[in-house]
Amino acid sequence: MSISAKANRLWAYANPKKFLETTEKALPFFWVAAALCLVVGLVWGFFFTPDDYRQGSTVKIIYLHVPSALMAINIWFMMLVTSLVWLVRRHHVSALAARAAAPVGVVMTLIALATGAIWGQPMWGTWWAWDPRLTSFLILFLFYLGYIALWEAIENPDTAADLTSVLCLVGSVFAILSRYAVNFWNQGLHQGASLSLDKEENVADVFWVPLLVCIAGFVLLFVALVLYRTGTEIRARRIKALQARERVGA
Amino acid sequence: MIALLMRDLKLAFRAGGGFGLGLAFFLIVTVLVPFSVGPQSSLLATISPGVLWLGALLACLLSLDRLLALDWEDGSLDLLATAPLPLEAVVTIKALAHWITTGLPLVLAAPVLGVLLNLPQPGFVWLVVSLALGTPALSVIGTFGAALTVGLKRGGLLLSLLVLPLYVPTLIFGAEVARRGAISMETNTPLLMLAGITAGAVALLPFASAAVLRVNLR
Amino acid sequence: MIALLMRDLKLAFRAGGGFGLGLAFFLIVTVLVPFSVGPQSSLLATISPGVLWLGALLACLLSLDRLLALDWEDGSLDLLATAPLPLEAVVTIKALAHWITTGLPLVLAAPVLGVLLNLPQPGFVWLVVSLALGTPALSVIGTFGAALTVGLKRGGLLLSLLVLPLYVPTLIFGAEVARRGAISMETNTPLLMLAGITAGAVALLPFASAAVLRVNLR
């Protein structure tokens, strides 16, 4: 099969009905896989890994902190892509998927921020420091909030999809700019030399493998949530359309 | 296009002065700062470049919601959209009018307020330079935000929520220039970045604003 | 009267949330402060009580212009003035609704934002207490300002200009309580003054607001 034909088959899922039917079948698998990975990864990390010689038991926070931080960024990426798809090809499912993903992104950002803050208290002696990475996460959080608020504020769904998509695009550019600005502004504490976990080869396998499982768990959970929530958004959208029609018919 | 600019300026002067009021807000925020953080002059000198930048930004922000909303409410925007002016030109001119009535007065007033906040001597030039370079970006970005929220009933606060994160890079580099200038440090890098942001925003954002406005007029 | 309160609260929730957005503005101002004055945590700790008070005040201020203007524009205010409710009750309820949707959330959110600005440990309680005592005054004074400017086309900035000087005493005593609290000093005197201002404002200003509103409706 040629690539374009494959792509065309993919677009077929942009039909809401087809999307609902397919996800209905796929969802149980994702739920189970996500739960499995999360439970295995977290239990393994929490109960069966040694303490770090420098950070003591706080190192266990990494199993929540890193996956959620990764997801927080990547969910915004996914929203950027689906927003572009909506703007170019005008598939409703794509716009609705972006809408469905945003709250998941907020929660991930919150988890990263909360676990980071809790981790910061013993390690740096403060809940919060204006470190570049922390700061750029806070800004990301604001972008998420603005994006969701805009969706909620606009009544006409197509208008809302258009406007939020443009916001997502422009926002992405400015988010990257902020990242550089913040780096320039303050060099920061996060992962100073003492935390050699930064480099992959320095991470002991005992930490690394359960971390990978946790990351997989978070990814799977995200996929399950987004598919499910997109279905919900599709239904909500259709309810709105039907109700509008009902009224005009009246 | 010139007709539109002149009209907007005239309206700003008539309506109790878009001119005077942005300025007044800037003044008042600056004056309130000593009341809230206390009057020690060394502390004020340290924070003054930052506070002045923040004040200017908030003054800009506060005048954004009347940028397009008035024209929307009385139907002028509908009529402008059907007139022989491209919407890109309309939003650019609106941003320009906003800068002339808000940004420019702020730039000119900043040195005076610097005195009130004990801004160190070498900081004055840099404060003015950074504001002059940065405020056009604030106006253009603000116009984008105003275009996004124009259809909404009193989008005022939503507008702030959307625009403020977009202001972050401009603020960081702008305040950094002023701060470094005040303690006689090198300012080239942030100045260049600031100029880059402004140039980019002015060149590209009007297209986004026009697109968004078109959607909102539907 | 309860009908009016419920309607105003409902409207605040519907219109993209008067609730969330005042809060969001507070959050954003707080976040922008380090960007403008720099990230040193000792500096931030010194200015944080004042900055938080100022941020709360500005968040209140920003939501004032929709307090009466919307009702004015769509004619509701004319109709309310001819309804069997005294205008004094109308403005009091408007102020109350404003406090519930803006002041109260600010009080609750302040401690969280205190963390961001390195507020010293003992300061948290005093910050919350001073805000809880002071924000009702801000709402009542703001309602007076809104009543003064309600007829004007986009009186937004003029409103700020009129209201900010009126906010000065509240700000001074409120920030003083928070500042002294943060460095574990005695706070009785400013606290009493703050309480006095709030009590006086709540008791007397509604009459002024109603009188002014009546003139504006003519």
Add this chain to the structure above:
Amino acid sequence: MMPDLGKYADAVLSAYAASILLLVLLVLVSLWRGRRMRAELTAVENRLKRDG
């Protein structure tokens, strides 16, 4: 078989508690809203089909 978390027990436990709480809340809210929309959609569809 609780592992010994040493002096950091508070930090680690609260991090786990907060995160898991947030995740569970997210899932529950999603499911709850999903159910509601599903029910509402069938209701609206049935109503429309009945009324023609």
Add this chain to the structure above:
Amino acid sequence: MTLEVSDLSITRGGVPVLQGLGFALRPGHALVVRGPNGIGKTTLLRTLAGLQPPLSGRIEGADETIAYAGHSDGIKPTLTVIENLTFWARVFGARSIQPALDAFDLNDLAERHAGNLSAGQKRRLGLSRLLVTGRPIWMLDEPTVSLDVSAVAMFADAVRAHLGQGGSALIATHIDLGLDAEILDVGPFKARPREIEDFDGDFL
């Protein structure tokens, strides 16, 4: 409740617009105010409703008896039709909004957000508010703007019903409502400017 007006002079923006106006509006009667654009009909109605003080003259029987409906309807776009009406009903202490919904055929629109109504639908909602005020004197400024023929008929029916219950109505309009009402042409009462020399205490 009779509304009695005698020797009324009114100003708008500091300029006298009408003077020497007098009339009585008795229960069961409607009075249609006519006059060219800009003569001062809106100003007259606002004065009678108590929204602005008259320059001179007497107005009697206007206390808490008037339901005023001006150019704008006081409708909140984010509330539904029912919520809008219920609010006014509670302010005026009315029991039920059903008669108002029925009179202006709003039942089908009841759950709609008012912001999504067409111009005429909004106007119908604005007029239905009159029914929940329970006030005897209706004071209407160009009530039929944007209404189609059948809606104008609904409105006329509502006014007739109101008159039948002993109410009265003062209506400023340029078009014919098909009501059986006296006409008050305010054209002849146009204020004559005072002598220029007469530069007295109140700058009029």
Add this chain to the structure above:
Amino acid sequence: MTLEVSDLSITRGGVPVLQGLGFALRPGHALVVRGPNGIGKTTLLRTLAGLQPPLSGRIEGADETIAYAGHSDGIKPTLTVIENLTFWARVFGARSIQPALDAFDLNDLAERHAGNLSAGQKRRLGLSRLLVTGRPIWMLDEPTVSLDVSAVAMFADAVRAHLGQGGSALIATHIDLGLDAEILDVGPFKARPREIEDFDGDFL
């Protein structure tokens, strides 16, 4: 410049309101759009003026030829009547505003701030803007709201003069303008909802 519309379907708030609409508006002709409140007249006019895209169908001859006047007049209250008109004249490249002032008898009001005009005076100002656009097709949404009898006659004269110069006009209104125009009743074009089962990509 003939405006040709064929098989047009339009939506409002994501709901189809009219479908299968077709007509031609030739130079020198006026077309009066009629239909009950809420049928979609305003939506139709906005679509033709290019303010919103149609759902389907063709619109020809609408590029930069239409002068649109909606429910609101786009008047700035703090500018004078002349300043308001001059602004639009410059935007549309017209030479003089005097004909527009004359046609709607605005000379006496020329120096007044538009915010101080009465409802009907404001409307006259809004309509006079049409004359400075120099566009051949006028698209008017309830133009005579708040106008008194003589102002309605002024308006009718202005339209007739415009038609006489080879212009054309599409007017949505509920009242009789005394114009010699064809009537386009949009009632029969009310959109029929699609099949419920037809749950396709665009949620309509």
